[in-house]
Amino acid sequence: MKAIVYSQNGLPISDENALYDLDVAKPQPGDRDLLVKINAIAVNPVDTKVRAGAPTDTPRILGWDAVGVVEAVGEAVTLFQPGDKVYYAGDITRPGSYAEYGLVDERIAAHRPQSLNDADAAALPLTALTAWELLFDRLEIEADDDSALLIVGAGGGVGSMLTQLASKLTRLTVIGTASRAETADWVRSLGADHVIDHQRPLGEQLAALGISNVRYVASLTHTDSYYPQLIDVLAPQGKLALIDDPETLDAVPLKRKAISLHWELMFTRSLFHTADMQRQHDILQQVSALIDDGTLQTTAGEHHGTINAANLRKAHALIESGRARGKIVLSGF
Numbered sequence: 001m002k003a004i005v006y007s008q009n010g011l012p013i014s015d016e017n018a019l020y021d022l023d024v025a026k027p028q029p030g031d032r033d034l035l036v037k038i039n040a041i042a043v044n045p046v047d048t049k050v051r052a053g054a055p056t057d058t059p060r061i062l063g064w065d066a067v068g069v070v071e072a073v074g075e076a077v078t079l080f081q082p083g084d085k086v087y088y089a090g091d092i093t094r095p096g097s098y099a100e101y102g103l104v105d106e107r108i109a110a111h112r113p114q115s116l117n118d119a120d121a122a123a124l125p126l127t128a129l130t131a132w133e134l135l136f137d138r139l140e141i142e143a144d145d146d147s148a149l150l151i152v153g154a155g156g157g158v159g160s161m162l163t164q165l166a167s168k169l170t171r172l173t174v175i176g177t178a179s180r181a182e183t184a185d186w187v188r189s190l191g192a193d194h195v196i197d198h199q200r201p202l203g204e205q206l207a208a209l210g211i212s213n214v215r216y217v218a219s220l221t222h223t224d225s226y227y228p229q230l231i232d233v234l235a236p237q238g239k240l241a242l243i244d245d246p247e248t249l250d251a252v253p254l255k256r257k258a259i260s261l262h263w264e265l266m267f268t269r270s271l272f273h274t275a276d277m278q279r280q281h282d283i284l285q286q287v288s289a290l291i292d293d294g295t296l297q298t299t300a301g302e303h304h305g306t307i308n309a310a311n312l313r314k315a316h317a318l319i320e321s322g323r324a325r326g327k328i329v330l331s332g333f
Contacts (some may be wrong), residue, residue, distance in 0.1 A: 001026045004097035004309045005059035006051050011253050013316045018051065018062060019098075021309045022059055031076040036068040040118035040331035041097045041307060042300075043158060043315040044126050050092075051316065054122055063097035064090040064326075067112055067122040069231030071101070079106045079281065087112035087284065089125035091270040096311060100333055106296045107277045108270050113291035114269075116298055123300035123327035124161070128287045129280055130266040133161035135170075137279075138262040139216055146171040147215035150178050150206075150233065152198055152226055155183035157327050158243060159220050160190055160299035167191025175214065177204070186326070190297075196247050202229045213238070220244065227253075234259050301326025307333050 003024045011018040029035045042065035050062060080086065088109035090096060095103070112121045135141050141149075149166055153159045154176025166174045168191060176187040177198035183314045184195040196205040206214070213235040219226060224246035231253050234240060240254070241262040250262055269277045290296040302318070305311045307330045315328045 001100040002305070002332055003059075003061050003095075003151070004063075004312050005061050005098070007056065007059045009055050010052055013048075013051075013313050013320060016309075016313075019062075019309045019312050019316065024059070024061075024099070027088075027095070029072055029074040029077075029103055031074040032105050032107065033074045034070050034077065034080055034086065034106055034109055035072040036066065036088075036102050036109075037071050038066050038068040038097055038102050038103060038307075040067045040122040040329060041065055041125075042122045042126070043304075043312065043319060043328045043330070046092075046126075046321040047096075048316050048319050054187050061095040061097075061099050061101075064092065065122050065124075065126050066090065066097035066102055066104075067118045068102070073106075077106050077165055080109070085112050085114075086110065087125050087288075089129055089266060089280075092267040093271060098307065105270065105277075106281070108280040108284075111288055113288040115292045119303055119329040119331040120298040122299045122329050122331070123157075124254070124287060124291070125284060126266060127157040127161045127327065129283055130158045130243060130264060131165050132283045133266060134158075134218055134243065134262075134264040135162060135165055137243050138264050139218075139239050141166075141170055141172065141216065143170050146173070148175060148213075149216040149218065150202070150204070150214045150230075151176045151192075151218045151220065151303045152230070153220035153222075154187045154190075154192060154195070155180075155221060155326075156179060156324075157299060159206050159218075160186070160326055161175060161188055161296075162218055162220070163190040163192050164296050167193070168290075172216075173211075176211070177202070198226065203233050204232055215239065217241070223249070225263060229257065229262050231257070299326045300329050304326050304328055304330050306330060 176192040
């Protein structure tokens with residue numbers, strides 16, 4: 001089968017060897033696996049981080065967002081059958097979705113939204129899972145909570161889903177951050193009550209809105225840059241959740257306000273085969289229903305053509321530039 005791989009980490013994305021096309025053996029499903037013929041994928045920042053920083057002894061297939069059709073199932077599979085149209089974000093320990101076929105454990109896959117095409121559906125799984133888990137599993141926010149949530153980086157992939165979930169499924173006052181006018185408009189269109197500029201002091205802008213502090217902060221990017229400001233704007237006994245990778249994070253400044261710290265990593269459940277691993281199937285099933293009834297919308301931003309190394313290098317370059325809005329999707333081979 002066709003696949004797009006890397007063999008040497010750390011190469012600049014302009015180098016043709018950073019990602020290249022390769023024919024590899026078609027995988028065979030294990031007991032709880034689905035063998036999926038992949039029709040569309042999305043590219044995430046984690047793809048670029050792994051390519052840049054993770055050495056590999058053999059050519060490695062990246063990619064953790066996929067939409068496709070189940071071709072075969074393992075002997076213990078109960079949730080799906082051949083012919084089902086599915087989407088998933090995968091498992092970081094297994095070969096990824098930059099390939100014609102992929103394997104995924106049934107407990108972390110779901111039936112894709114019926115109202116979307118393959119590419120628009122591919123934009124959803126990883127960011128929807130991350131946003132859902134952050135909001136409801138880590139911060140444990142209830143639907144009737146009418147506190148304030150500040151989302152730093154609301155225009156990115158995760159931010160675009162988190163803004164929708166918070167505004168549509170809870171009573172939270174949602175404040176997103178964005179530095180460009182077009183991104184601010186995008187965040188408002190997703191349901192944010194207010195948008196402020198993360199390049200300007202956050203506290204002053206919140207005060208101008210009549211908001212003295214917020215109970216929750218979701219820091220999705222550059223947490224180390226904003227950390228002192230986030231502590232300042234959080235209410236006593238507030239909650240700070242993050243997904244990015246600061247080199248260090250000193251928790252001591254959180255003590256005076258008794259602020260709790262919450263990490264979200266979408267891969268944790270599959271990485272450790274947790275007892276509640278199938279919750280990701282359940283979340284994605286709910287997201288499909290919310291897409292199909294019009295509550296949520298896809299966050300697909302740009303379609304970069306067919307799935308090949310040249311187009312994926314362009315997609316990685318755009319993500320590394322920090323100027324991607326929404327999700328980058330590709331479809332077909």
